[in-house]
Amino acid sequence: MNRTSFRRALVPGVAALALLLTACGGDDDNGSGGNGGEASGVDYGTLEGELIAGGASSQESAQNAWLVGFQEVAPNVAVTYEPVGSGDGRTNFINGGYAFAGSDAYLTDDEGELSDATERCAGTDPIEIPNYVSPIAVIFNVPGVDELNLTPEAVAGIFAGEITSWNDPAIAESNEGANLPDADITPVHRSDESGTTENFTDYLDAAAGDVWTAGVVETWPTDAGGEAGNGTSGVVQVVTENENTIGYADASQAGGLGQANIGVGDEFVPPSADAAAKILEVSPRVEGRPDVDLAVDLDHTTAEAGVYPIVLTSYLLACQQYEDQATADLVKGYLSYVVSDEGQELAAAEAGAAPLSDSLQEEIQGIIDGISASS
Incomplete structure (x- = not known):
C-alpha cells in the first residue's frame, strides 16, 4: 500500500518547500506556524502523537505539501496519508481505520455510508468540508x-x-x-x-x-x-x-x-x-444537510461569467467527536493547518489547487473548532 508521510524522502518541489518553511517559520518557539496557528487558535507545538488517514489520490500532491508544512509547525506529530482512492478512504474512515479521510464524492445513504459514518462518529453528524478544488x-x-x-x-x-x-x-x-x-x-x-x-x-x-x-x-x-x-x-x-x-x-x-x-x-x-474556485460560489449546498456538512451540488450548467465548469471538488471527512482527546486535538490541528492561509497557499503552489475563499475558510474553521472528545 502506498503511504504519503512526512517521514518519507521528499520529492524535489516539496523538499524546497520544507527549506522555505524552515527558513520562514522553523524557529517559532510556540510552533504556531504563523497565519495558520494564529487563525485557528491551535498551539501546534504542544501536539504529540500519530495520525493515520487516507483516501482520494487527487489530494496526494496537496497532502505531500501539507505534511511537510505541518511538520514544521507540529514536529512531534507523525501524520500519514494513504492515497488509496475515495471509496477505500470512506470505508476506512467509517470502520475507524482512518482518523479522517479525503474523498472526491460526499457521503450519501445510497449504500448506507452517511448513516454508518454517523454511528462511527459517536452518533454525531460527520463533518464534510471541501478542502481541495482543481x-x-x-x-x-x-x-x-x-x-x-x-x-x-x-x-x-x-x-x-x-x-x-x-x-x-x-x-x-x-x-x-x-x-x-x-x-x-x-x-x-x-x-x-x-x-x-x-x-x-x-x-x-x-x-x-x-x-x-x-x-x-x-x-x-x-x-x-x-x-x-x-x-x-x-x-x-x-x-x-x-x-x-x-x-x-x-x-x-x-x-x-x-x-x-x-x-x-x-x-x-x-x-x-480562480475560474474553478468560482463554481463553489455559484453552486447550491446539498439540501437537508447539517451545519457541519458543506457538501455542494456543483452547478455544471451555470452561465455565470468567468466560471470554469469542469472541476474536481474533494472533501475531508472527519468526526465532531472522537473517543479520546488526543485524537480530537490532532485532527483539529491538522485540518486547521490544511484550511489556513498557509496551507491553501502550499496546495496552490504544489498541486495547482484553487485556494478557498475567505468566507468559506472562516466557515470551515468554525466547524473544525468544534471538534472534541466524546468523553
Whole structure:
C-alpha cells in the first residue's frame, strides 16, 4: 500500500518547500506556524502523537505539501496519508481505520455510508468540508492546433464516440480560423476507478445529458470506446505520445499539452484555479444537510461569467467527536493547518489547487473548532 508521510524522502518541489518553511517559520518557539496557528487558535507545538488517514489520490500532491508544512509547525506529530482512492478512504474512515479521510464524492445513504459514518462518529453528524478544488482540463494533442474551443455538447459527443473527426462542424463552428485536420479523434479515458472520471462524467451528464447517456460513473463505460490510461499520469502519457488525441486530467498535471476552453454561457473559459474556485460560489449546498456538512451540488450548467465548469471538488471527512482527546486535538490541528492561509497557499503552489475563499475558510474553521472528545 502506498503511504504519503512526512517521514518519507521528499520529492524535489516539496523538499524546497520544507527549506522555505524552515527558513520562514522553523524557529517559532510556540510552533504556531504563523497565519495558520494564529487563525485557528491551535498551539501546534504542544501536539504529540500519530495520525493515520487516507483516501482520494487527487489530494496526494496537496497532502505531500501539507505534511511537510505541518511538520514544521507540529514536529512531534507523525501524520500519514494513504492515497488509496475515495471509496477505500470512506470505508476506512467509517470502520475507524482512518482518523479522517479525503474523498472526491460526499457521503450519501445510497449504500448506507452517511448513516454508518454517523454511528462511527459517536452518533454525531460527520463533518464534510471541501478542502481541495482543481479544474479538470480537457487535454488535447492536435498538430497545428494551439487553442481549442469546445461546447458542452461537443465535449460529450467526442467522449461518447459520436463526434469522430477533428473537422466535424460541431467543433469547427466554435473554432473559426483554426487549422482543424481531417483526422480521426482518439478520446482517452481512465482505465481505473476514478474520482476524476466521476466528476468529469457528472459534468457530461449535467451539461449534455442528451448526448452523454452513460450517466455519472467512476469506471469508464466500455461501450464508449477510445483508448485508456491508468491514473492521471497514464492519460497524460497516452495523449502526449499520440497525435489527434483528447483526454481529461487534473489541470495541474497537464504539462505542455493543449487545454480546451469550455463553453459557459456566451464565452469559452480556460481552466484555471480562480475560474474553478468560482463554481463553489455559484453552486447550491446539498439540501437537508447539517451545519457541519458543506457538501455542494456543483452547478455544471451555470452561465455565470468567468466560471470554469469542469472541476474536481474533494472533501475531508472527519468526526465532531472522537473517543479520546488526543485524537480530537490532532485532527483539529491538522485540518486547521490544511484550511489556513498557509496551507491553501502550499496546495496552490504544489498541486495547482484553487485556494478557498475567505468566507468559506472562516466557515470551515468554525466547524473544525468544534471538534472534541466524546468523553
